[in-house]
Amino acid sequence: MRNLILLLLRYGGFVVFLLLEAFCMFLVVRYNRTQQEIYVNSTNILSGALYERAANIRQFWNLREKADSIANVNAQLREEIELMKRAAALKAEKDSTYILPDSSRQYRYISARIIDNATNGNNNTLTLAKGSKDGIRPRQGVIDDRGLIGIVRDVSENYATVVSLLHRQIRINAANQRNNSIGVIAWRGNDPTIVKMEDVPKHINLIQGDTIVTSGYSPNRFPSGVMIGTIDTFWLQPGSNYYDIEVKLSNDLNTARYVYVIENSLIEEQEELEKEVADE
Amino acid sequence: MSSDIVRSIIRFVVLILLQILVFRQINPSGSFFFYVSFIIYPLFILLLPFRTSPILLMLLAFVIGIIIDISYGSYGVHASAAVFIAFLRPTVLRVLEPRSGYNITQAPTKTHYGITWFISYSAVLMFAYLLWYFSVEAFTFVYFGQILLKTILSFLFSMLIIIVYMFIFDPKE
Numbered sequence: 001m002r003n004l005i006l007l008l009l010r011y012g013g014f015v016v017f018l019l020l021e022a023f024c025m026f027l028v029v030r031y032n033r034t035q036q037e038i039y040v041n042s043t044n045i046l047s048g049a050l051y052e053r054a055a056n057i058r059q060f061w062n063l064r065e066k067a068d069s070i071a072n073v074n075a076q077l078r079e080e081i082e083l084m085k086r087a088a089a090l091k092a093e094k095d096s097t098y099i100l101p102d103s104s105r106q107y108r109y110i111s112a113r114i115i116d117n118a119t120n121g122n123n124n125t126l127t128l129a130k131g132s133k134d135g136i137r138p139r140q141g142v143i144d145d146r147g148l149i150g151i152v153r154d155v156s157e158n159y160a161t162v163v164s165l166l167h168r169q170i171r172i173n174a175a176n177q178r179n180n181s182i183g184v185i186a187w188r189g190n191d192p193t194i195v196k197m198e199d200v201p202k203h204i205n206l207i208q209g210d211t212i213v214t215s216g217y218s219p220n221r222f223p224s225g226v227m228i229g230t231i232d233t234f235w236l237q238p239g240s241n242y243y244d245i246e247v248k249l250s251n252d253l254n255t256a257r258y259v260y261v262i263e264n265s266l267i268e269e270q271e272e273l274e275k276e277v278a279d280e
Numbered sequence: 281m282s283s284d285i286v287r288s289i290i291r292f293v294v295l296i297l298l299q300i301l302v303f304r305q306i307n308p309s310g311s312f313f314f315y316v317s318f319i320i321y322p323l324f325i326l327l328l329p330f331r332t333s334p335i336l337l338m339l340l341a342f343v344i345g346i347i348i349d350i351s352y353g354s355y356g357v358h359a360s361a362a363v364f365i366a367f368l369r370p371t372v373l374r375v376l377e378p379r380s381g382y383n384i385t386q387a388p389t390k391t392h393y394g395i396t397w398f399i400s401y402s403a404v405l406m407f408a409y410l411l412w413y414f415s416v417e418a419f420t421f422v423y424f425g426q427i428l429l430k431t432i433l434s435f436l437f438s439m440l441i442i443i444v445y446m447f448i449f450d451p452k453e
């Protein structure tokens with residue numbers, strides 16, 4: 001305290017000088033237009049660089065939010081494409097003006113972020129950061145931009161678990177895009193980039209590189225034509241009536257970050273009808 | 281109230297009136313006079329007694345500067361220059377101290393220390409005043425040439441009037 005007083009006695013004049021000048025400068029900038037403009041412009045130049053940096057950092061933190069919103073837009077666009085396709089198909093059939101009813105919007109896409117993923121086990125699952133609140137139900141199909149991901153298993157309010165395509169119990173109806181021959185996709189373990197296609201009878205003509213897509217048949221979790229992969233190798237076991245086909249996935253489940261969950265609004269109707277047939 | 285305080289108060293009023301009513305009104309047209317301002321009121325700060333404390337010096341300078349600012353409509357510009365030379369005054373006095381020293385009961389006038397001493401003393405502080413004043417008025421050193429020209433021309437005219445003032449009134453204290 002004594003030192004402080006000594007300091008003030010010694011430099012008190014300078015402190016008062018600084019205070020008075022600071023007050024004068026405040027008056028100058030506050031009440032003189034020319035000086036005010038110069039002051040504002042100079043501080044803008046100085047702070048401009050600072051603001052830009054801060055904005056860059058903020059943008060970085062906002063990236064996830066932005067990606068979320070872009071994913072949502074993508075989901076909407078997918079629906080629109082689906083709708084257009086159906087409209088085009090109907091128009092081709094009827095060759096007349098056709099107004100599409102709302103009920104024709106069979107597939108809806110819900111974008112979701114993957115928050116947990118594994119590809120190294122025998123029975124892999126994923127977790128999505130969306131749940132029943134967002135319209136996700138068990139047994140819905142999950143895809144991303146590059147191809148198939150899996151099928152929803154359990155749903156809580158905010159989360160959903162997905163049985164990955166790389167799961168030993170998964171079965172997905174698939175078709176060869178070139179000749180519409182159908183089969184079933186399953187995974188046998190080991191290589192996360194290769195799946196098997198089964199139940200393709202030996203009279204079907206196959207070519208290496210044939211594109212395999214979803215067939216859209218029951219259980220109808222996927223619309224037809226979703227890319228799965230291309231035929232890598234195929235062979236016939238002696239005495240077997242069915243091909244052994246290895247399909248190279250178009251998708252890489254290891255690097256997937258955003259997915260679309262497919263909601264089929266007509267699935268209940270279809271399943272009910274098919275159950276009646278089965279019951280007979 | 282001692283006589284030097286009374287004198288200072290009278291000088292305070294007289295210099296403000298002279299500055300506002302006379303020298304502010306001298307505003308001849310022409311590009312030359314764009315660079316000339318007649319500033320004499322800092323004489324009040326120059327002529328305060330030696331024993332005035334540095335802090336009181338700056339406070340008084342601020343007060344007279346603000347009063348001039350109000351009439352000039354340039355809030356803070358004159359005041360900051362006045363505070364600046366009030367801050368410099370003790371240092372300048374120390375540098376210019378004659379061999380015999382100062383009599384601290386007196387004021388720094390030409391009567392006591394001669395016209396040469398007074399001109400050098402007032403010249404240093406008036407130049408500092410005008411340079412600071414025109415710098416703050418421009419508020420940027422982009423036009424430093426213009427600031428310097430204004431300072432030098434205004435300095436010559438203001439010093440002339442200050443010397444005339446000293447001969448007319450010839451303040452003792």
